[in-house]
Amino acid sequence: MTSAIELAERAVAAADGDGVEAVVQAEHSGFARFAGSEVHQPTLIENVSVFVRVVRGNRVGAAAANRIDDEGLRDLALRAGEAAEAAPEDPDLPALAGASALPDVEGYDEETAGLSPADQARLAADAIGGAGDTPVYGFFTSGTATVAVVTSAGFAAEQTSTDAVALALAATDGASGYAEQTSWAVGDVDPAAVARQAFELAKRTANADELEPGTYRAVLGPYAVGELLQYFAFDAFSGLALLEERSYLAGKLGERRFDEKVSIADDALDPQGLPKQFDFEGVPKQRVPLVENGVLRGAVWDSTSAVRAGGSRQSTGHAPPPAFRRWGPLPFALSLAGGEAESIDELVELVGDGIYITRLHYLGIVEPRQGILTGMTRDGTFRIRDGKLAEPLVNLRFTVAVPDVLADVPGLTHETTLANEAAFYDERFAYGALVPALATARFDVTGNGGAPGI
Amino acid sequence: MRALCEEAVAAALAGGASYADARAVVRRSQLVATKNRRVDQVDDVESEGIGVRVLVDGAWGFACDRRLDETGARDAAERATSFAKAAPGIHARALAPVEPVQGEYRTPRDQDPVDVPLTDKIALCLSAEEAIENKAVKVTTAFVRAMRERKVLVSSDGTAVDQDLVECGGGIEATAADAELSQIRSYPSQHEGSSAGAGWEYVLGLGLEREAPRIGEQAAALLSAPVCPAATTTVVLDADQMALQVHESTGHPTELDRVYGTEAAYAGTSFLHAGDLGSLRYGSELMNITADPTTPGGLGTFGYDDEGVPAARTAVVEAGVLRGFLTSRETAAKLGDGGGGSMRADGWSRMPLVRMTNLHLEAGEGTLDDLLADVDDGIYLETNKSWSIDDKRLNFQFGTQVAWEIKQGKRGRMLRDATYTGVTPVFWGSLDAVGGPETWVLYGLTNCGKGQPGQHAHVSHGAAPARFRNVQVGVASS
Numbered sequence: 001m002t003s004a005i006e007l008a009e010r011a012v013a014a015a016d017g018d019g020v021e022a023v024v025q026a027e028h029s030g031f032a033r034f035a036g037s038e039v040h041q042p043t044l045i046e047n048v049s050v051f052v053r054v055v056r057g058n059r060v061g062a063a064a065a066n067r068i069d070d071e072g073l074r075d076l077a078l079r080a081g082e083a084a085e086a087a088p089e090d091p092d093l094p095a096l097a098g099a100s101a102l103p104d105v106e107g108y109d110e111e112t113a114g115l116s117p118a119d120q121a122r123l124a125a126d127a128i129g130g131a132g133d134t135p136v137y138g139f140f141t142s143g144t145a146t147v148a149v150v151t152s153a154g155f156a157a158e159q160t161s162t163d164a165v166a167l168a169l170a171a172t173d174g175a176s177g178y179a180e181q182t183s184w185a186v187g188d189v190d191p192a193a194v195a196r197q198a199f200e201l202a203k204r205t206a207n208a209d210e211l212e213p214g215t216y217r218a219v220l221g222p223y224a225v226g227e228l229l230q231y232f233a234f235d236a237f238s239g240l241a242l243l244e245e246r247s248y249l250a251g252k253l254g255e256r257r258f259d260e261k262v263s264i265a266d267d268a269l270d271p272q273g274l275p276k277q278f279d280f281e282g283v284p285k286q287r288v289p290l291v292e293n294g295v296l297r298g299a300v301w302d303s304t305s306a307v308r309a310g311g312s313r314q315s316t317g318h319a320p321p322p323a324f325r326r327w328g329p330l331p332f333a334l335s336l337a338g339g340e341a342e343s344i345d346e347l348v349e350l351v352g353d354g355i356y357i358t359r360l361h362y363l364g365i366v367e368p369r370q371g372i373l374t375g376m377t378r379d380g381t382f383r384i385r386d387g388k389l390a391e392p393l394v395n396l397r398f399t400v401a402v403p404d405v406l407a408d409v410p411g412l413t414h415e416t417t418l419a420n421e422a423a424f425y426d427e428r429f430a431y432g433a434l435v436p437a438l439a440t441a442r443f444d445v446t447g448n449g450g451a452p453g454i
Numbered sequence: 455m456r457a458l459c460e461e462a463v464a465a466a467l468a469g470g471a472s473y474a475d476a477r478a479v480v481r482r483s484q485l486v487a488t489k490n491r492r493v494d495q496v497d498d499v500e501s502e503g504i505g506v507r508v509l510v511d512g513a514w515g516f517a518c519d520r521r522l523d524e525t526g527a528r529d530a531a532e533r534a535t536s537f538a539k540a541a542p543g544i545h546a547r548a549l550a551p552v553e554p555v556q557g558e559y560r561t562p563r564d565q566d567p568v569d570v571p572l573t574d575k576i577a578l579c580l581s582a583e584e585a586i587e588n589k590a591v592k593v594t595t596a597f598v599r600a601m602r603e604r605k606v607l608v609s610s611d612g613t614a615v616d617q618d619l620v621e622c623g624g625g626i627e628a629t630a631a632d633a634e635l636s637q638i639r640s641y642p643s644q645h646e647g648s649s650a651g652a653g654w655e656y657v658l659g660l661g662l663e664r665e666a667p668r669i670g671e672q673a674a675a676l677l678s679a680p681v682c683p684a685a686t687t688t689v690v691l692d693a694d695q696m697a698l699q700v701h702e703s704t705g706h707p708t709e710l711d712r713v714y715g716t717e718a719a720y721a722g723t724s725f726l727h728a729g730d731l732g733s734l735r736y737g738s739e740l741m742n743i744t745a746d747p748t749t750p751g752g753l754g755t756f757g758y759d760d761e762g763v764p765a766a767r768t769a770v771v772e773a774g775v776l777r778g779f780l781t782s783r784e785t786a787a788k789l790g791d792g793g794g795g796s797m798r799a800d801g802w803s804r805m806p807l808v809r810m811t812n813l814h815l816e817a818g819e820g821t822l823d824d825l826l827a828d829v830d831d832g833i834y835l836e837t838n839k840s841w842s843i844d845d846k847r848l849n850f851q852f853g854t855q856v857a858w859e860i861k862q863g864k865r866g867r868m869l870r871d872a873t874y875t876g877v878t879p880v881f882w883g884s885l886d887a888v889g890g891p892e893t894w895v896l897y898g899l900t901n902c903g904k905g906q907p908g909q910h911a912h913v914s915h916g917a918a919p920a921r922f923r924n925v926q927v928g929v930a931s932s
Binding site for chain 2: 029030031032033035036037038039040041042043044045046047048049060061062063064065066067075076079080082083084086087088090092117118120121122124125128135137138139141167168169171244245246250251322325326361362363364365366367368369374375376378395397399423424425426428446447448449450454
């Protein structure tokens with residue numbers, strides 16, 4: 001097969017327009033999903049898709065296909081051209097990306113790329129065996145994902161990334177614990193250890209109590225922090241949401257709204273995350289400060305939202321994959337800076353009286369402008385008493401304004417964890433949030449759900 | 455495509471599979487979206503490939519390939535077989551027996567939605583957006599979508615079916631904002647509008663332009679509306695919100711794979727147990743839920759599911775009692791009842807899962823005004839805004855875009871940021887009225903997520919407005 005960049009170049013050459021952009025996404029992946037300690041949704045995927053945008057005057061249209069022979073590319077170019085002809089003129093159409101220097105990033109590992117289906121099944125078996133007789137539910141997956149972007153304005157680049165994720169829920173009737181590991185190098189992922197960690201947590205969750213709804217001090221483990229932050233960020237840190245006044249940051253930029261211990265960035269260059277060189281428009285990635293010492297600093301932008309913002313605003317390299325393009329720029333490499341606590345136990349001690357939350361479930365955005373989210377806790381929720389983890393709790397309904405959660409933060413762990421945030425819909429695009437555990441003075445519990453466990 | 459599927463099945467059997475099926479899919483989908491009277495997106499996406507599922511020594515394997523040729527078909531079969539052989543442990547998965555079928559199905563349509571010119575689609579969106587016109591509205595959006603899918607399934611049991619499916623839909627949205635608030639209204643449903651398994655006539659019948667002024671005015675009015683107060687009270691939910699209520703609190707919990715725990719790590723399980731069938735009281739006697747993949751216009755309407763099981767209407771809840779699960783051949787065999795019929799895959803690159811097809815709340819009697827008339831003091835809620843439910847599908851909290859007080863049987867003040875919460879069987883137990891057939895509406899949603907790797911399902915729900923007593927209504931935040 002031709003390389004992704006060669007394919008993108010062929011797609012650009014096949015199209016007729018004043019400007020052409022081609023994005024190629026190639027996936028080679030394996031997913032060994034298991035439940036009740038048996039593999040049940042094993043999936044091997046091979047795909048290459050080509051997305052083409054054609055600009056004619058001030059009109060633009062797009063089409064995509066996974067038929068990559070010459071006839072397929074000609075048909076694709078034709079459909080993209082027809083879409084452009086059908087579109088009304090857009091006076092604010094951004095220019096296509098030109099040639100630029102790209103940052104050097106890590107994110108590719110030969111060993112991970114070389115994993116065979118048998119290796120993936122073996123690593124799933126390691127997880128299954130890691131929890132003893134306790135049934136485990138989860139998956140091991142690894143894959144390579146290549147993204148190539150070529151434009152008629154002179155940008156041409158290709159990046160192949162690897163990723164590996166082990167996720168385990170150890171669960172029985174009335175007890176469950178959860179753990180995961182994510183990295184671009186499979187050597188950093190130990191499925192057996194993940195399952196053991198889930199199992200050790202599960203053992204402590206039996207005979208869970210209900211909790212009186214109210215406002216509690218809380219410690220959120222890194223998986224909970226990652227998910228809460230990612231959901232908040234979809235609106236809060238999107239430049240488009242800022243323009244459309246649905247972002248919490250609207251009208252507040254430059255103000256100190258969070259605890260000074262809170263610093264948030266989007267940093268796709270960080271080797272501890274899942275590094276990316278450029279976005280899906282061919283704009284180089286960069287570290288974007290979003291919150292510095294509690295002060296709201298900014299959002300992420302793609303070229304369309306940057307043009308609409310006007311002035312000197314430039315894309316920060318946050319155009320999402322073509323499937324998500326309609327949602328505008330999105331932060332897919334969030335990081336929350338660590339603090340000074342040496343351990344989660346230290347945060348629990350700081351909180352003194354409150355709750356500990358391992359993981360969240362099914363978050364919903366209740367009100368984006370105020371950053372209000374609702375959801376449930378699961379697989380490891382505990383009461384904190386006298387500075388120690390105490391009795392287990394049932395799954396709790398919470399409805400929180402994330403800015404309130406971040407307004408008074410007694411501490412964060414020094415160590416950060418890469419929490420997987422990808423559910424692997426559509427073309428493979430691994431992403432996660434690099435976050436510490438966090439203690440907060442305010443977490444609003446609004447109801448009780450079922451007991452932990454299966 | 456059938457020959458390629460046969461080639462793949464033969465290769466899988468030759469490789470040691472005791473069962474194999476192959477699906478070849480060619481899908482074309484279009485999306486036209488406009489925002490603030492500019493084209494936001496015009497996409498035309500084609501995707502094709504073959505997915506092969508095998509059982510080897512009782513273990514599943516699945517692999518797919520984008521190449522719709524003999525090499526792609528054979529490679530996918532061989533990789534699926536080898537992945538199944540590599541599965542750790544001892545497996546004994548079995549399938550409920552079904553009669554092999556040979557058949558075809560075609561979605562009835564007057565006008566193929568993909569063939570409608572893009573210029574017409576753009577013009578429809580722009581005219582609908584223009585009609586929203588309201589000074590307080592900062593963002594207007596409109597979109598239409600169209601999809602055509604040819605899908606061929608061949609199994610080693612002798613089934614071979616060929617289906618030609620189309621769907622389309624659309625929606626409009628208005629977001630009003632001031633210095634403090636942002637409020638949204640949409641039509642005909644929440645964020646992704648509504649779609650149907652039908653021709654372009656469905657989109658034209660939505661009346662997007664006709665409804666646009668109303669949603670603009672309501673979005674603006676919400677900025678000055680009071681927050682819905684917290685109370686335990688009577689609620690009346692519109693048909694749209696009821697569709698989501700059915701989806702989340704009866705659809706997902708009755709998926710038998712969730713009952714058996716296979717979604718535990720991601721989407722979650724269910725408060726139901728297999729032994730609850732026929733005895734569990736799910737709700738009041740007015741609660742009647744039906745799974746019906748034969749419903750005209752449904753997104754879950756087909757001739758055969760992705761295991762080749764012919765479409766058939768089944769009762770899920772009758773007079774408040776659990777009567778059926780949504781099943782696959784594997785889960786039906788485990789249950790010892792039925793033969794599947796709810797297996798669906800997202801395109802060619804995903805393994806079929808137990809999914810909703812069209813799941814309906816059957817109509818009762820009376821109009822919306824009749825439902826309101828019997829409420830001295832309560833809340834009427836319309837159009838979903840936020841949704842969340844726990845991993846066992848028990849504790850839920852839903853928010854709606856707009857609500858109104860109900861006073862002495864009539865709609866009163868508009869309220870914003872309304873949410874309600876409950877526990878599934880308790881909530882359905884408090885159902886005391888369902889609107890009649892004239893209030894029953896079929897909604898189609900395209901964003902139902904499940905599985906790892908993730909899959910989107912397109913499903914429909916028919917629902918009527920319904921009334922529930924003693925429901926906890928709350929504000930957005932404490």
